[in-house]
Amino acid sequence: MWMLDVRKQLTISPNVATKVVRTLVGHGLLKEVSDVRHRSRKIFMATDFQPSDEITGGTWYHDGRLDTDAVSAVRRRCQAQVEKLGAATVQMIHHGILRDDPKAGYTIDEVRDIVKTMVLDKVLEEVKSTGEGDFAAVRSGTICYRLAGAAQGGMMEGIPCGVCPRIDECSPDGVISPSTCVYYKKWLQMDF
Numbered sequence: 001m002w003m004l005d006v007r008k009q010l011t012i013s014p015n016v017a018t019k020v021v022r023t024l025v026g027h028g029l030l031k032e033v034s035d036v037r038h039r040s041r042k043i044f045m046a047t048d049f050q051p052s053d054e055i056t057g058g059t060w061y062h063d064g065r066l067d068t069d070a071v072s073a074v075r076r077r078c079q080a081q082v083e084k085l086g087a088a089t090v091q092m093i094h095h096g097i098l099r100d101d102p103k104a105g106y107t108i109d110e111v112r113d114i115v116k117t118m119v120l121d122k123v124l125e126e127v128k129s130t131g132e133g134d135f136a137a138v139r140s141g142t143i144c145y146r147l148a149g150a151a152q153g154g155m156m157e158g159i160p161c162g163v164c165p166r167i168d169e170c171s172p173d174g175v176i177s178p179s180t181c182v183y184y185k186k187w188l189q190m191d192f
Contacts, residue, residue, distance in 0.1 A: 003042050036061050059110050074106060074114045075123070079147070082124060086134035087146040090115055115145055122148045128165045141165040160184050 001009075007017040021044055024030040030044045036057035045051060053059075060071055074097075081096040082088050088096070094111040097104050118124040125148045131140030138144045160183035161167060170176045178184050 087144045089144045
């Protein structure tokens, strides 16, 4: 609870609210918690509870500050897994990190958070697997990650068919076909 909320809820003066909170902290009933979003605000909570990741910043924050060393270390590990595998899902990256260092102890959600930041930083790119080439280890149509700007897998990747997740269902006289494909039509109209 924020100090201003304490004052409003109890309808007491700021001095009295401060004394009450200090007394409760002194008796070990309340504790002060740093909020990573609002550093200037003092937040208090019962000592029996643990603050949520929304307040503390989660694994990546210590004492209200971003632990850049820990983030960099996990980013390097994620990148190493993607380099090793060519293309990988978050689960594959997580499994690889734990296989290499069983004491790492990162959850799959923490690895997913780091991978998402790497996509935003254009270190990795999010793609759908074709199930072929670099994507052979990833089931076709599954969202996976590869190094951004990685070497293309051949001239087939230069056309829409080469990266289409529905290539297995495509046939000249089928529902999915080159003649009905909007991506293929757009590609044919492009100026190179």
